[in-house]
Amino acid sequence: MSEPLVVGLSAVIVAVTDETPRVLAVRRPGAPGAPEGWGLPSGPLDPERDRTLELALRSWVRAQTGLELGYVEQLYTFGDRERRTAGPWDGPREISIAYLALVREGAAPGPAGATWLDVYDLFPWEDWRRGGPPGVDPVVAPAAARGVGPAGGPSRTARRERADIAFGLGGAAWDGDRVLDRYELLYETRAVAEALRDAGGGSRPTAGTGRALALDHRRILASALGRLRGKLRYRPVAFELLPPLFTLSQLQRTVEALAGLRLHQQNFRRLVEQGGLVEGTGKIETRTGGRPAELFRFRREVLRERPAPGVGLPGRRRRRSADGAA
Amino acid sequence: MSEPLVVGLSAVIVAVTDETPRVLAVRRPGAPGAPEGWGLPSGPLDPERDRTLELALRSWVRAQTGLELGYVEQLYTFGDRERRTAGPWDGPREISIAYLALVREGAAPGPAGATWLDVYDLFPWEDWRRGGPPGVDPVVAPAAARGVGPAGGPSRTARRERADIAFGLGGAAWDGDRVLDRYELLYETRAVAEALRDAGGGSRPTAGTGRALALDHRRILASALGRLRGKLRYRPVAFELLPPLFTLSQLQRTVEALAGLRLHQQNFRRLVEQGGLVEGTGKIETRTGGRPAELFRFRREVLRERPAPGVGLPGRRRRRSADGAA
DNA sequence: ATCACTTATACTCATTGCTAACATAAGGCG
DNA sequence: CGCCTTATGTTAGCAATGAGTATAAGTGAT
The missing domain is CATH 1.10.10.10 (Winged helix-like DNA-binding domain superfamily/Winged helix DNA-binding domain)
Structure with missing residues (x-):
């Protein structure tokens, strides 16, 4: 019942400054050869000291970045074996409980080694404020739709269907909340850098698929952005x-x-x-x-x-003109 | 970074039969003196065997109850120190990753020791299909509103405010999704049996506050019901x-x-x-x-x-007549 | 001073979605 | 055969939404 298991906490700390959503990233120790050293702040759960998971998170975030977190919400617990990077490595299985935290703009960047990254540098295809991101839509969505299995096979068809729904292709509507679906499709089709890294392959990621983070941290961030977008609708976040x-x-x-x-x-x-x-x-x-x-x-x-006070966002109603000829 | 920590998985397995939502419960081993022996099915995460958390869950649910789960979704990870029952007990800290699973009615009840419990036997105040549950509303809601702190103190006022919102008192609207809020208020005010049990106190729970489950399992179930109600709105669950x-x-x-x-x-x-x-x-x-x-x-x-297909439920719009004279 | 420009705020109108009531259909049963 | 029950179809009224037009109140340039 208790095998070698390590439980950690990860924090997606989000702020919005100058019309740009930003996430706090720290330089990951280890992984010395890798060019990309950024990841989410992570820390241990100290069962002796911290009465609750959330208190544990607040405590080491304070120690590590100097930030006093306000709004904090548990996001998801990631524990797949594939979380660890690059191939079969037999360290202890690590489980990470991810939290989403929101802080006000102008919060201090904290000590050295931490920066605010533009969220849309990591997910360029998610920013539709200036129309479809230039050059991304024609590239990224097809990348997600193309399969890795045999052409025309059932797994290809299913993935195609998923891609249509996730990216709003073929008559489907774009749903801003499906950030994780989109990222996972890009991962599965080896379009993003992490997929190639984890597979040990040497090819180049598809252009326009954004910068990578350590481990599965970009996946965690995708969950966070999707959750946050959904929550805008019914909570005054x-x-x-x-x-x-x-x-x-x-x-x-x-x-x-x-x-x-x-x-x-x-x-x-x-x-x-x-x-x-x-x-x-x-x-x-x-x-x-x-x-x-x-x-x-x-x-x-x-x-x-009001039962569910949030700001009005489009996308919960029927598509205006559903001329969905695929 | 790795203290004595045990990671387990819990399953809230829900079915609806005869207009009654039911949850699968198993008899808890241990706790021999306690009259209430029911709890949620729980099992370990075997890092050797199970590639993902969800597969682990499916696997021991199959072994333990014979059920083949269909829809499965991660709910929340509970890890507060107070999870364990009854006072200061110094076993290893246990973290439980809770999942929500939905099965079709008529699913076999599985081997001995498992039953389907009526969800509203555990949360009588949540069933408004025949008007307010008889006798419950006048009792339970005030129980949640009464405080344990000094009368009129700030904690009392804050709790009162929370109770109003959670239970739809004083002009607030009833929000079906706030199942967890309501249960937590009842716990904090020592109205439910678990609160008394955990505090080691000897008094009787408030009438109409439903039957208890082992550990924090009723809290987990409250999360599940709230999540499920919310999800009805935007996913075809x-x-x-x-x-x-x-x-x-x-x-x-x-x-x-x-x-x-x-x-x-x-x-x-x-x-x-x-x-x-x-x-x-x-x-x-x-x-x-x-x-x-x-x-x-x-x-x-x-x-x-459609971006968010679900069945129409009331409660997302403004209150019909907001005559909120407390 | 006045004009162009920018951003904020106010008002209108058509469409859609939701509420609630009315009306009809098609079985079983005394 | 008429009554009860449940299913199904229709419609009027209102609330929320999406989009357009108009006005207000500043700044900076000419």
Whole structure:
């Protein structure tokens, strides 16, 4: 019942600065030859000291990066044998309990060895704010749809179907939440660097598939982004990333950054304002250019008024025109 | 980094039979004096044999109960020190990775020592299909709202606020998904049997707070029910619990059983039919009484047509009449 | 000072989705 | 044969959404 097993905690710490979602990365020790040394902050669970898993996480994140985490939520527990990198290596099996944490912009970058990475450098195909990412859509989606099995075989057909759903091909709608599905398809079809690394193969990753992280950390991050996008819809998580007072544009840009979408400004305003999510303070923010904006704050009372308060995002309704001729 | 830690897997295996959601429970070994011996099926992770966590789960569930699981989804990882029962006991810290599995009704109950428990025997306050559960609402909700701290103190006020939101008191709306919130409030206020047991206290649990399970298994089940209710909205999970062919009434009763709510029949029908979730086969089910019903099947194509296909449930919109005078 | 430009905010309108009621169909049963 | 039960079909009204148009209030250039 208790074999050699190591339990660790990983943290996906997200902030949004300058309309860019960022994730905190640390340089991984070990793996000295590898050119890519970045990974998620990880730490042990000390059963002696930490009463709960979440406290353990907060404690070593504080020690390791100086950050005091606010919003923290458990994400997923990763424990597949293939987690470890590169081929058959017989160290102890490692299980990692991943957490998602949100911090306000301007949080200190912490000690040396930690940086904020642009999330969309790791997932270029997820950012649709300026239309489909240039050059990515025509490359990445087909890469995910092409199979590794025999052409025309059942596994190929099934993967094709999955790719259509994940990437919104062949009449399917794009669902922003399916970040993990998309990454996993790219991994399975050996389009991303990690897949080649783990297989020990020497070929080059498909262009436009973003930069890699250590171990399965990009997969963990994909889970986190998908979860976060989903949660935007029904929990007021966006406010965890903003200062106490903010303009509606700031709020909208933050949501857009996470969702990877542009939103209709007037409707967004109506939704959050009439939805009771925010309330105006009288104060005025003197903007860089244009008319000054009112400063708003989050209305906590909305939690008792509405069952699932979140910002309005498209993609939960039927496709506008489903001319799905594959 | 590796202290005495045991990693186990727990399974919340859910079926719906006769309009009743049921969960598979096994008699717990050990705890010989305790009157309540039921708990969730649990098993080890064998790092040698099982390539992934999910495979490990399927494998020992098969061995232990004879069930071949279909739909399986990871739920949450529980690792608080307080998991273990009854006071300071210094065995190894145990971490449990909980999974939710759905099986079709009529699945064999498996070998001796396993039964299906009615979920609402464990959470009577969650079943609103016949109006508020008789006698429960006036008792349970106040129990959750009363505090253990000093009266009027900040912790009391905060708990009151949480109770209002969780139980839909004081003008707040009832949110079916907040199963865990409600159970945790009842635990914190020592209303449920487990809280008294874990504290070693001798008093009696509040009437109407349902039967207990071993360890933190009722908490795990609360997570599962909440997750399942949420998922009904945007994933076609209900079909995992039904035979391949079913009438719309069967489908509705299954959904109602899980949601703990009565639904408007005509609207439900329109939503699933026009929503493309089901398609009629020509076949007719000769019912017990009344007009025979057509048999339907799940339309898999809906997955590519709609981003988040699920059955319509109330509770995602604004409260009908928000006359929230506490 | 005024104009062009930028951003914020307000209002309108059509469409879609949801609620709830009404109406009809098709069996079993006394 | 009429009544009960359950299934199925239709429609009006309202709420939420998506998208367009208009106005307000600043900044900086001419």
